Structures are given as structure tokens and as C-alpha cells.
Amino acid sequence: MRNRRIMFIGIAILLIFAGFICRLAQIQLFATTSFSRAHVNLITQSITQRTSQFVINNGRGILLDRTGKVKLNDVEQPALVLFPFLKNRKWPVEKLARIINVPAADMTSAIKRAKEAFVFRGQSLKLTKEQMKQINQLHIVGVQALKVRQPSKEWSDSYVLGTTKENPTAIQKLYPDLLKNGNVTTQTPIGVLGMEKAFDPFLLSKNETKLLYHTSASGEPLFDNSVRVSSKANTEYYPLKVKTTLDTAIQKLAEQAAAKHGLKKGGVVILDAVTSDLLSMVSLPQMDAHHPFANGNQMLKAQYPGSVFKIVTAAAAIQNNLVNDEETFNCNLNPYGTGQGERQLGALNFEDSFAQSCNYTFATLANRLMETDDQTLTRFGKALGLTDKVGWTDDVFRLQNFQQFPDEESNVIWAKGADHHDSKAIAQTAIGQLNVRLTPLSVANMMATISRGGEKQSVRSATEVDYNQPSGVKLTTFPKEGLGDSRLESYTILRLQALLRDVVKDKKGTGHALADASYPVAGKSGTAETDKGHTNEWFAGYFPADDPKYAMVVVNLDHHPGDHKTYEIYHDLVDDLHQLDEARHS
Known part of the structure; x- marks a missing residue:
């Protein structure tokens, strides 16, 4: 019995040693270049542990401004x-x-x-x-x-360009073939925010160049003390260049205006009114490099819009022939008509109600509209591009559903299960409260849509990807694309354009502070109560009103009532853009 036990113990010990030997053989002989599920290259790791290194060029693709001349991410x-x-x-x-x-x-x-x-x-x-x-x-x-x-220091607002981080789990999921072939490693940084994330398949580094010293255990250089250069560079075609739509001069103006007026939370979105291409985006607070996900890009988050949403209600009322020039509304009442409102505006017709942003008028009109069609506000929101994400999305090569704004949130008009027949819920929705949430990017695009006669287009942040050649050989392009077939009638758009202009022209209009701006402005203000007892203050518009070049949104989020930075920033930027345009055309 004892001999048997000894024999079993001996066999167990032999099996353990055999296991160790097999494991060592796997590590040393058979799986040196692709060890474990993580496909770790053990030879590379061994060398790395015995080297002191510095990355000269990470080989990552380059983000260029709209001219194709200014490097935005690295120089x-x-x-x-x-x-x-x-x-x-x-x-x-x-x-x-x-x-x-x-x-x-x-x-x-x-x-x-x-x-x-x-x-x-x-x-x-x-x-x-x-x-x-x-x-x-x-x-x-x-x-x-x-x-x-x-x-690069050309572009200080990090949320737009985004950032890169090492993420072994993500790189195994996103790029298994490149990992298996040794083109990338689990330590290769990938884009995790903004454009770096959106265009990562094109920007991903495959050509890193390093300075290397082979070192001893104490860190001292070995051999002849000489430095080595390690590179897999294929500079004939790589790194790829992504030509963005961003304008560095306009971005600097937007950042300066926000800083000048002490904007703490909120930001600016500026689009080309003709194409809906993104020219500038500022999001505050700025990104903390150590905690990049702490705040997120506020311009891509769905926010309470307040009276900016009255544009949708107005469009529905106009197109459904509910606007009677002779009818007036008691704008001393609250939205429900049950008591006094916060502002005593007296009896106003439809146009004056829009210019002075009377809540009672639009709550009343919305209830009339919803009596016959409880999807009215949703349908007209869709016609203005507010029910879907507005960032450019399409299939590119083998990349399905490629998104230029992967961090963009979805808008909300009605929450799931909301009662579309409750008069108070309708009143709140009509004036941009209750469950309504809109991203500043989508609101800016709505203004661009109105400015060009109702044609909806997606927002691009880049137009093409080029090979690394002086001749600018293109790998792919991102053509302009529409946002569905539904659109407003021409008459409705013309009435909206007139209403938006009156907001600024009318001496009692909520946007009259912009009446003396260097470009004539058309737009709509918005003030929304937030969950925290603070307010969001918006101004969304386009200019010049008679020949639109820019669509712009400025929003001050979660601030104390009475703080009107939004108008001051907007005014400064209209003047600055006018001056910039004159300088560029002189």
C-alpha cells in the first residue's frame, strides 16, 4: 500500500515536471511570437524589458485642417x-x-x-x-x-480632435487581423474620443520609429553605448492624412470669445451654412488629459433646448394653416393658461409671440395641432433634422456604418411611454421642456437647414483621406449626403426665415442685443430650466441673414439665471468672423 502511494506521488511529480517542460517549450519554442489569447510577442517583450527607448514618431495618421496645410494632432x-x-x-x-x-x-x-x-x-x-x-x-x-x-498647439480644444490611449482589450476586438500579423501590438494607442476615435481605422499607427538603447538590469547601456533606430516605416504611402473641415482661425476666435466671457460649461458650434461642414467646435470644461471621459463633449450631448424648440412648433403651425394674422394670444398667462406667467407681455400676435418668445402662444398652438395628429411635433422635428443623429454616417470600404461623430448622442422629443394627449405635457414639449433634449450640433444643423431653404444635409468633420504623397493621392472621400426625404414646404421655410430675423430686428425681440452686429443675424434664443435648478441659455442662428455663410450655436449650460454670456459671445463671434472674412478677401 505504501509502495503504491509512493508510486502515485512519483507519477504526479513527473506529470507536474512534464507540464512545466511543455509550458517552457511553448514559451521558448512554439509560441514566441503569439503567446496566449492576447497574442503577445514574447521576443519583442523580452527585448523591450532590456531596452531604454523613446518614440520619435508614433507613425499615427495625421489630421489636417480644411486647407490641407495645417497639422492639427501632431507636428x-x-x-x-x-x-x-x-x-x-x-x-x-x-x-x-x-x-x-x-x-x-x-x-x-x-x-x-x-x-x-x-x-x-x-x-x-x-x-x-x-x-x-x-x-x-x-x-x-x-x-x-x-x-x-x-x-500640435494649433488646436487646444481636445474634445474635438479627441485623444488616444492604450487599450489592449479594444485593440484585440477591433483589429484582430492586424494584431495577428504583427502590424500592431496590444500597446499600440488607439483613438478613444473625438476625431481620433472616429478615424482610428485610417489613423492607426503601423510605422512607429524609436530610439533604442540596449540596457543592463541596472539600466546602464550595453555593447558599444550606441543608439539604435528601430523603424518599420513605409513613408511612401503612410501615415495617412485625414483632411478635416476644421478652420484653425475660426477655432481660435471661438476659443478666445468663450474664454473672454468666462464660459465655464457649454460651448460653441459653427457650421458652414451652405454645406453643413463643421468649421469649429468648443466644448467646456476642456478635456482633462488624465481623465478624458470626465465631462465629455457637451456639443454632442443632448441638452434641454428651451424656446429654441419653438421653431418646430412654429413650423407645424404655419404648414398646418393654424396661423391667423388677426388672432392674438394673452401672453400674460403661463403655458397652461391657468395663471400668470413669469413675464407679462400682453396680447401678442403670432409673429410678435415668436420674437418675444411667448410660452402661452406656442403651448396653445401645439395643443391644437396634437388634437388631430399626436405625432405632429415629432414629424416636424424630423423635417428639421432633429429626430436622428446628424453626423455623417455611411459605409466606407469594409467599414459598415462609419460615423464621423461616434460620440454624438440621440435627440429626444418625447420620452418612451409619454402621453401625447396630456395638455400640460404637450405645452411643456412645445416650448422645449419636459423630455425634450437636443444636441447643440443638431440645433446648429437645423439653423443651416433653414438658412438654405430646407435642404437637410449631414454634418461632416472630414472630406477625404489621402496617402502620404505630395500629389495628394486620395484613398477615399466623404461626399455630402442628405438626411432623409422629409422636408418643410418652401412657404413654411420663408416664414421661418422672416420670424428668425425678427427675433433680432424687433426692438422687443429676445435677440435684439445682436441687432448691431457686423453681420445681420437671424436666430432664436432659448432658456431652459434644468434638473439642477439652473438654466441653459441658448442662441442659435445664421448669418449674414440675407446671404448665409455661417450657422452658429452658443450655449451656456447649468448656470444661474441672469447670466447672459451667450449673447456677448455670439456678438463677438459675429463681429470677429466679419473681420476675418474681410481680411481673407482683401
Whole structure:
């Protein structure tokens, strides 16, 4: 019995050792380039553990402005790269300090804090060609002067361009074939927000270039102390270039106007009124690089619109022949007609009710409309592009349902299960309250739609993807596309255009503060109570009113009543865009 037990134990031990040997054989011989479900390249990982490296060029695709000349996400700039093992060596730091005109102590202090290779002083250190030549002639191990790809400062609003992060789980799901073929690794950064996320299939890095030092366990460089360059670059065609619709000059104006008036939460959307192409987008608070998902792009989130939604109610009333020029409404009443309203406006006709934003008028008209068709507000919202997402979406190559605005939320007019026959619910919906939520992007597109006579188009953020060639050979294009067949009648659009212009022209109109702007403005204000007891203040419009070039929305979110930054920002931007246009045409 005892001998049997010993035999079983011996066999178990042999099996365990055999398992260890098989596992070692798998690791060392059979699965060195694709280990485990994560397809880890063990050879690469082994080398990585014995190297000190710095990425010169991450090989990621380039985002260009609408001219195709300005790089928005990254630019190559002269830089001084220092490796952390310098802290344990004697090297002529004083000579280097004299060349770049900085205190030697600044460099030694930065190196002591460093855990990996870094660009000294980032983009604030401006190196000349002569300085770079002198630095490299010193032949200091761990010191390199070269052109390094760094984040561009042309576009500071990060939510529009977005950001990249390492996400092994996502890269395995999105790019299994590229991972298997070794074109990417689980450490390859992918886009997680904004345009970086939307165009990631085109921008994804396959051509990273690095500086490498083989190092010992203590971090000291081995062999001949020389630096190696590792690259798989195929610069004939890659990296790809995405030509966006963004205008850097307009973006700077929008950012400056928002900062000047202290906008804390909210933002600006500016579209080309003719094409609905995105020219500028500002979202505040700005993105925190360490917590990029903390706030999100407020211009792509569905927000309470308030009286901006009265445009939909007005369109339905006009097209259904409910507007009687002789009828007046008691605008001293609240929306339900059961008591006094917050503003005492007296008896107003339809046009004056729109200009002065009378709640009672539009609540009354909406109830009349819904008596005969409880889908009226939804149908007219659809005709103005407010029931579907407005960002460009289509199939591109093997990419089905490719979205240029993947973070765009859906609008809401009626919540699921809402009572379309409740008079109070109808009244609240008609004036943009209750369950109504609209993204600022979709509202800006609605204004562009009205400005060009009712033709609905999706919003583009990019027009084409080009190969990395001077001749600009195109890989693909993103053509203009419509947003469904439903649209308003021409007469309805003409009446809406007149109403929107009166909001600014009428001395009692809610947008009269914009009457003296450099371009004539047509638009609609909106004030909505939010869940937090604060208000959202909107102004949405287009200009010049007689020959529209821009559709613009400015919104101040979750602020205390009485704070009118929205109009101040809007006015400044209309004036600034007028001045910019004159300068460009002079």
C-alpha cells in the first residue's frame, strides 16, 4: 500500500515536471511570437524589458485642417531627448547647457525625476539647426537632438480632435487581423474620443520609429553605448492624412470669445451654412488629459433646448394653416393658461409671440395641432433634422456604418411611454421642456437647414483621406449626403426665415442685443430650466441673414439665471468672423 502511494506521488511529480517542460517549450519554442489569447510577442517583450527607448514618431495618421496645410494632432519639431540612465553617469552637462542657454541644474534635476526617456522642456525649448548639430557632435550617450513628433498647439480644444490611449482589450476586438500579423501590438494607442476615435481605422499607427538603447538590469547601456533606430516605416504611402473641415482661425476666435466671457460649461458650434461642414467646435470644461471621459463633449450631448424648440412648433403651425394674422394670444398667462406667467407681455400676435418668445402662444398652438395628429411635433422635428443623429454616417470600404461623430448622442422629443394627449405635457414639449433634449450640433444643423431653404444635409468633420504623397493621392472621400426625404414646404421655410430675423430686428425681440452686429443675424434664443435648478441659455442662428455663410450655436449650460454670456459671445463671434472674412478677401 505504501509502495503504491509512493508510486502515485512519483507519477504526479513527473506529470507536474512534464507540464512545466511543455509550458517552457511553448514559451521558448512554439509560441514566441503569439503567446496566449492576447497574442503577445514574447521576443519583442523580452527585448523591450532590456531596452531604454523613446518614440520619435508614433507613425499615427495625421489630421489636417480644411486647407490641407495645417497639422492639427501632431507636428515634427526639433527636440532634445534625454535618457534617464544619465543620472548614474558622468557627462558634460555644462557643455550641453551652454549650447541651449539653460542652467545645467535644470537638466540634472529633470533627469533625476525621469523614469523614462523624455523631451527636455517640451515645445518651449526652440532648437536651431546649428544647436542640434553642436549637440550631436558632443556624442553624449543618452543625449540626442532630432526632430520628434509632438502634439500640435494649433488646436487646444481636445474634445474635438479627441485623444488616444492604450487599450489592449479594444485593440484585440477591433483589429484582430492586424494584431495577428504583427502590424500592431496590444500597446499600440488607439483613438478613444473625438476625431481620433472616429478615424482610428485610417489613423492607426503601423510605422512607429524609436530610439533604442540596449540596457543592463541596472539600466546602464550595453555593447558599444550606441543608439539604435528601430523603424518599420513605409513613408511612401503612410501615415495617412485625414483632411478635416476644421478652420484653425475660426477655432481660435471661438476659443478666445468663450474664454473672454468666462464660459465655464457649454460651448460653441459653427457650421458652414451652405454645406453643413463643421468649421469649429468648443466644448467646456476642456478635456482633462488624465481623465478624458470626465465631462465629455457637451456639443454632442443632448441638452434641454428651451424656446429654441419653438421653431418646430412654429413650423407645424404655419404648414398646418393654424396661423391667423388677426388672432392674438394673452401672453400674460403661463403655458397652461391657468395663471400668470413669469413675464407679462400682453396680447401678442403670432409673429410678435415668436420674437418675444411667448410660452402661452406656442403651448396653445401645439395643443391644437396634437388634437388631430399626436405625432405632429415629432414629424416636424424630423423635417428639421432633429429626430436622428446628424453626423455623417455611411459605409466606407469594409467599414459598415462609419460615423464621423461616434460620440454624438440621440435627440429626444418625447420620452418612451409619454402621453401625447396630456395638455400640460404637450405645452411643456412645445416650448422645449419636459423630455425634450437636443444636441447643440443638431440645433446648429437645423439653423443651416433653414438658412438654405430646407435642404437637410449631414454634418461632416472630414472630406477625404489621402496617402502620404505630395500629389495628394486620395484613398477615399466623404461626399455630402442628405438626411432623409422629409422636408418643410418652401412657404413654411420663408416664414421661418422672416420670424428668425425678427427675433433680432424687433426692438422687443429676445435677440435684439445682436441687432448691431457686423453681420445681420437671424436666430432664436432659448432658456431652459434644468434638473439642477439652473438654466441653459441658448442662441442659435445664421448669418449674414440675407446671404448665409455661417450657422452658429452658443450655449451656456447649468448656470444661474441672469447670466447672459451667450449673447456677448455670439456678438463677438459675429463681429470677429466679419473681420476675418474681410481680411481673407482683401
